[in-house]
Amino acid sequence: MGTKKFLTGLGATATAVKMADVDVITSFPIRPYTGVMMILSQMVANGELDAEFIHADGEHAQLSISHGASAAGARTFTGSSGVGVTYAFETYSPISGGRCPVQMLIADRTLDPPGDFGSEHTDALGCRDQGWIMGWAETPQEVFDNTLIYYRVGEDPRVRLPQFNCHDGYFVSHIPGDVEIPEQSQVDEFLPPYRPVDPLDPQNPLGHGPQIFPDQGPALEAMRHNAMMAAMPVIEEAIDDFGRIFGRKYAPFVEEFMTDDAELVFFINGAHAHTARYAIKHLRERGIKVGLVKIRFIRPWPTDVLQESLSRFKAVGVVETNSSFGIARGGGILAPEVCGSLYDVPQRPLIASFMGGLGGEPITLKEFDFIAEKLKKIAESGKIEKPVYWLGFEE
Amino acid sequence: MKSYEVKIAKEKLLPEAGIVKAPSPNGEQESMITGCWRVLRPVIDHEKCTMCRSCWIFCPDQAIEVKGEEMAVKLKYCKGCGICANVCPVGAIERVPELDFEGGVVRLEKLF
Numbered sequence: 001m002g003t004k005k006f007l008t009g010l011g012a013t014a015t016a017v018k019m020a021d022v023d024v025i026t027s028f029p030i031r032p033y034t035g036v037m038m039i040l041s042q043m044v045a046n047g048e049l050d051a052e053f054i055h056a057d058g059e060h061a062q063l064s065i066s067h068g069a070s071a072a073g074a075r076t077f078t079g080s081s082g083v084g085v086t087y088a089f090e091t092y093s094p095i096s097g098g099r100c101p102v103q104m105l106i107a108d109r110t111l112d113p114p115g116d117f118g119s120e121h122t123d124a125l126g127c128r129d130q131g132w133i134m135g136w137a138e139t140p141q142e143v144f145d146n147t148l149i150y151y152r153v154g155e156d157p158r159v160r161l162p163q164f165n166c167h168d169g170y171f172v173s174h175i176p177g178d179v180e181i182p183e184q185s186q187v188d189e190f191l192p193p194y195r196p197v198d199p200l201d202p203q204n205p206l207g208h209g210p211q212i213f214p215d216q217g218p219a220l221e222a223m224r225h226n227a228m229m230a231a232m233p234v235i236e237e238a239i240d241d242f243g244r245i246f247g248r249k250y251a252p253f254v255e256e257f258m259t260d261d262a263e264l265v266f267f268i269n270g271a272h273a274h275t276a277r278y279a280i281k282h283l284r285e286r287g288i289k290v291g292l293v294k295i296r297f298i299r300p301w302p303t304d305v306l307q308e309s310l311s312r313f314k315a316v317g318v319v320e321t322n323s324s325f326g327i328a329r330g331g332g333i334l335a336p337e338v339c340g341s342l343y344d345v346p347q348r349p350l351i352a353s354f355m356g357g358l359g360g361e362p363i364t365l366k367e368f369d370f371i372a373e374k375l376k377k378i379a380e381s382g383k384i385e386k387p388v389y390w391l392g393f394e395e
Numbered sequence: 396m397k398s399y400e401v402k403i404a405k406e407k408l409l410p411e412a413g414i415v416k417a418p419s420p421n422g423e424q425e426s427m428i429t430g431c432w433r434v435l436r437p438v439i440d441h442e443k444c445t446m447c448r449s450c451w452i453f454c455p456d457q458a459i460e461v462k463g464e465e466m467a468v469k470l471k472y473c474k475g476c477g478i479c480a481n482v483c484p485v486g487a488i489e490r491v492p493e494l495d496f497e498g499g500v501v502r503l504e505k506l507f
Contacts, residue, residue: 099412160411198414207415211427219409222401229399 002182009172012140012179013079013105013165014039016147019187023074024052028062030084031117032169033107037079059088063104067091070100070162071208073199075151078102081169082109085123089130095162096131097224098209101154101194102162103147104132107173108270110359118360119169121270121322125298125333127164131224133231134164134299136270140177143167145248148191152238155194158230164299168271168321170360182246190245228300235297253302254309255294258284262291264375267310267338268319269295272356272363276319279368290372295334306341314379315350317371321357331355331388350378356391367391423472429456433475433500435490437468443487450479450488 007015013036017025025044027037043049052069056062059080070076080088085106095102110120121136128134133154137143143165150163167173198206212220236252243249258280259265266276273294283290293309293316295302310316320332328336331353342348354371356363370391378384410416415424437450444466451459451466458473459466468479480488493499 097412197411207424208412210413210415212413216409216413219403219407220413222403223409223411226400226403 002180002186005179005181006176007140007144007179008035008174008176009107009137009140009143009167010035010174011039011176012144013147014043015179015181016144017077018043018049019182019184020075020077020148020151020191021193022049022051022077024054024066024069024076026054026056026062026065026069026076026078028056028059028080028084030059030081030109032109032119032173033079033081033084033105035173036105036107040077059084060091063088063091063095063102066102066104067095067098067100068200070095070102070196071098071200073194073196073201075155075194076100076102077105079105079107081107082117082123083112084109086111086126089127092127092130092132092162094209097220099160099197099224099227100162101151101160103150103154104162104164105147106164106166107169108166109169116359117169119171119271119321120358120360121166121168122324122333124164124166125322125324128299128333131228132162132164132299133159133228133297134166135297136295137165137167137172138271138273138294140172140175140179141248142250143172144179144181145242145246145250148187149235149238149242151194152191152241153231153234156231156234156238157195157197159227159234160197161224161227161231166270171271171274171362180246180248186245190241231300232302235300250296253295253297253305255292255296256309257292257294259291259293259309259312262289263314263379264288264290264372265293265310265313265316266290266319266368266371267293267295267316267334269298269334270321272319272321275363275365276368279365279372282365283369283372288372288376290375298334301337301341303341306338307345310338310342310349311345311347313349315352315375317375318351318353319357319363319371320353320355321363323355323358329353329387335387350382350384352378352384352386353388354391355388361392363391370394428471429474430469430471431500433470433473433493435475435477436470436493436496436499437473437475437477437479437488438491439466439468440487440489441465443485445485445487447484449482449484453478453482 110116239252335353
């Protein structure tokens with residue numbers, strides 16, 4: 001069996017990337033993600049990993065090189081943070097439209113201005129409509145596991161889509177945790193070598209990303225939509241297989257914690273779920289029936305799973321570590337999607353957003369207490385007085 | 396789980412990612428005929444032409460070829476950009492409105 005190591009999120013990612021035996025890595029430095037490239041370049045220099053390591057002249061070039069490498073049939077790894085993610089924005093749709101399963105690590109960083117390096121999910125969430133599979137990890141172990149799971153799902157011939165493998169900058173990327181490193185043979189069993197369909201090949205010339213006529217557009221968009229939707233059963237299969245091979249069982253889309261008798265729940269993605277679990281244990285001691293619903297995939301968005309899960313509760317507090325100025329309900333990006341998912345359900349919970357962790361601030365236990373109190377009030381009165389609360393600014 | 400799949404009729408289905416197979420490195424791309432974009436047609440005066448091949452080098456669409464002892468324009472793909480006329484050192488290429496030709500490209504009659 002494998003070994004146990006004490007690794008940061010970036011260390012865990014690099015180890016998983018090495019075990020996935022990637023062919024091409026493209027890098028450009030920006031905090032906090034850049035640590036993963038330091039580790040990977042060392043691995044390549046030491047001869048532990050046989051891969052092309054290409055240092056680009058900016059994120060746009062970095063992603064473009066990944067696109068070309070993936071189109072030529074290479075398993076490709078890249079990554080960025082904050083404004084680096086947004087600088088490469090143009091390349092995201094061509095990569096998913098070209099059906100190139102590039103994997104990109106996003107260790108979240110607040111967008112400018114000002115030059116804040118703390119974790120906030122807006123950098124990645126801003127790219128959610130570009131046809132990439134997207135989800136967050138909570139711990140270095142989950143980062144390691146997601147790296148392998150995302151490659152397997154994205155490269156599946158039924159899917160063929162790139163993946164944003166996200167975790168919170170610093171909270172996950174730089175704080176170490178126990179990571180079980182499996183045997184190489186286990187990884188090989190779970191993740192077969194990448195078999196590209198129609199790769200670029202001088203012996204068999206073909207054109208990728210051609211100009212099309214407008215009447216060809218709808219079919220190509222529908223096919224990309226179908227690929228994203230086909231990812232749902234493929235994710236379930238991959239998670240099943242993962243549990244069988246590695247012995248860690250994940251809920252594919254939505255992980256629940258202490259929800260059996262819960263009336264109130266925190267809906268959350270990423271690192272702050274870790275604090276939420278502690279908060280829930282404390283709140284339970286005070287008799288407040290609160291639980292946690294952690295979403296593991298933002299794209300594809302698990303509408304059906306959420307309908308079944310969230311309709312069991314009286315009030316849902318969506319914890320938003322992102323901003324979208326002027327969005328529906330005036331809060332973050334997740335609440336409108338949660339509300340939209342539940343619109344067709346007759347038994348709906350009451351939903352409020354809680355803006356927290358912006359600019360990389362931690363969300364404290366006290367703030368989770370505040371959320372629980374507000375949710376309790378909402379559940380008791382059956383009314384939403386305010387759809388959005390900004391943590392730290394409210395009475 | 397509900398099905399979110401869009402059923403796409405066979406005749407509307409395209410190769411995944413819109414990939415285009417090239418018949419050979421020298422072949423033509425039958426699914427992307429761009430000659431219908433042209434407003435002005437390059438017409439070569441073969442008396443003036445010195446066969447220097449500047450137009451052949453500069454044409455961004457490879458729409459100029461050497462046919463026997465003469466330069467010729469592949470009207471199927473020439474978009475009428477006029478680069479050939481501009482680079483011709485002896486002024487042998489004139490740009491003539493498509494409407495002056497019988498069977499010339501009439502834009503807007505059929506968009507594509």
